Amino acid sequence: MIEIDAARLLADLGALRRFGAVGTGVVRPAFSAEDMAARRWLQARMQAAGLDATIDGVGNVLGRSRRSGPALLIGSHSDTQPTGGWLDGAMGVIHGLEIARSLAENPATAGLAVDVASWSDEEGTFAGFLGSRSFCGEDVAPLIAGAANADGKRLSDVLRETGLAGLPRGSLEKGRHVAYLETHIEQGGRLETAGKAIGIVTGIVGIREYRIDFHGARNHAGTTPMSIRRDAGAALIRFAHNLDEEFAGLADADTVWTIGRVALEPGALSVIPGTASLWLQFRDGDPARLRSMVHALEGLVAAHDREGRVMVRLTEHDLPSAPVAMDSGLQEHLVAAAERVAPRQWLRMPSGAGHDAQILAPHLPAAMLFVPSIGGLSHDSGEDTDPADIVLGCRVAATAVAAILRER
């Protein structure tokens, strides 16, 4: 078991929280003044921990161990949602920092190389996963040229104004980086519900998003008999009900689907909706199940459209994201460390949310570890985790990191 300095870990997390603090929450969107100040502070903390620390041309804070490697890369992000919590991303970054310095201070592990990263714009204020994509060698030039935030501010202008544009960009070092680890709050209620403290992530789910449009005929709700109506809203209700039944038959315990938005037009009590739309998102870790769900959805749209009264059309709302499996060898290391540090306090689970680990995973073995979110809350100022769980998660991760690096 590897010891870490719990007080120092929590103090640094508390210090990072102050950049952009608003009540109990944090407002530190990518490339804001608060985000940039936090990144400079992080760089200094990495340097104090003996890492060679830089901020690169897309805003990544990269702390490189002076050990020759093989190196394990630990990362997450220090930017937040427009109104975010204090742990989403931040915890993983400070975990990385604490693990790097704890291992370096311990004579038994001082020879191991741990690099630490805080990726930029994970939350997609301008372009989601910008930092990790750049680091992995993806061509981010089109992203940078095209991206803007919700206020219309262009990413290319922001990179210039923050002085980042001219800086070199860090990248994955194939000979050096042997694995990637990211710790994160769960952002859901699964660990809490199960009464466990550690989640070992089996994979990051793939996401499909669709809009389904219903085109009927707008009419007077009093004078149009049911028999001649072409009610787009009623068609939507029937469709959504059937969809729920179909998906329930295809799902396993980890499959999720959500109708998060519905619109009926014109939205008046006395008017039969002429058009209606629903937005559907579904997630699963199994590419075959995702394909089955898409197939079922397409079949249902065709069947409801064939009924003829109301035209039904399916449109992709956003590009699909493929499920990404976490490395099984790394998972076994995390399991062994969890069983040692927190016996019977862990479980395996998918990540239902996206993380930088999904960008890294195609390039090197990657793994993730979760700690519980109180009440399952995230992307909210109420986001919190028991400090004991924050510390426990860091101990499990540090123990696994040492074991992984010793094996190389």
Added chain:
Amino acid sequence: MIEIDAARLLADLGALRRFGAVGTGVVRPAFSAEDMAARRWLQARMQAAGLDATIDGVGNVLGRSRRSGPALLIGSHSDTQPTGGWLDGAMGVIHGLEIARSLAENPATAGLAVDVASWSDEEGTFAGFLGSRSFCGEDVAPLIAGAANADGKRLSDVLRETGLAGLPRGSLEKGRHVAYLETHIEQGGRLETAGKAIGIVTGIVGIREYRIDFHGARNHAGTTPMSIRRDAGAALIRFAHNLDEEFAGLADADTVWTIGRVALEPGALSVIPGTASLWLQFRDGDPARLRSMVHALEGLVAAHDREGRVMVRLTEHDLPSAPVAMDSGLQEHLVAAAERVAPRQWLRMPSGAGHDAQILAPHLPAAMLFVPSIGGLSHDSGEDTDPADIVLGCRVAATAVAAILRER
């Protein structure tokens, strides 16, 4: 059969259309400059037809026959929806004018008394049915004190600014007015679908409006397993589906129900809706069936609420309106006239929309006659009716009016 002057009828309808004409539609909301100008024009047309015509203190244009009575009152309204069509209300008023002058010009019917009214604010720009309510002796003082239009303009100010406030208000004359007749476009597709030209209205439906709120828990759509969700949107879909099945079991061919508006909060694809609401309206001519539907709705709300995951609450959205039966004797007169003027071209039907006739009906025998709306369209600039049907409807009504008055 009573003859009317088809060319004069259509010319007057066309003249009225020009007040507030916008494209093929009409924008003539109650007490607008266009509405007031149209009322003054109407008053002049009534005077030209030999009626004693006034505009009363709430804007009603009242044309009183100089015959002693018994008198039949024919009315409708000349105000429009914010963006309305050219026939909704207007046709009934001009029908009344044409019937009054045709009967007066015909020696065989010149002794019959027909009074004509254009009620104010039927469409509820400030206060729905203001004119007919006032005429029937309802206490409209609270309405006038409290009502304002969508821009916040107060009805009391408008009545003062238009010079109406100081004028005497007309009222039903018990000894004189023996029956009320209103002709109107159908505003639905029932006549067109059936291939008929005349609808004889059996009654005006009662209306119930409710909002049903679902209170669940907002959560991350990726990280919250289906098994622990409290998805307000999914609960709404299940409820709406069950409601449709329940109501279908209670309905007859004339019962209608509509979910015209739905809201999921916060309405994001990645967020499980924490709250959801639907707005439900249903209409039927049978008070017992309306009560059964309310009972079924209440039972369904209680049953879904008892499931416990998502709290379900029922709120009345608007005051209920009671169904109003049309006078059976007057209906028989309309049937006889229709069978004479347009054999086998008529059917009996309920009115699914509200009309001034429902305000008059508790006070004197009332009847309504419909003509087809092309494509069922109304409250829209595309609202239209075949001129042949406009003329036919007027002939049927005139024939019935003569028969009704001769019977007294």
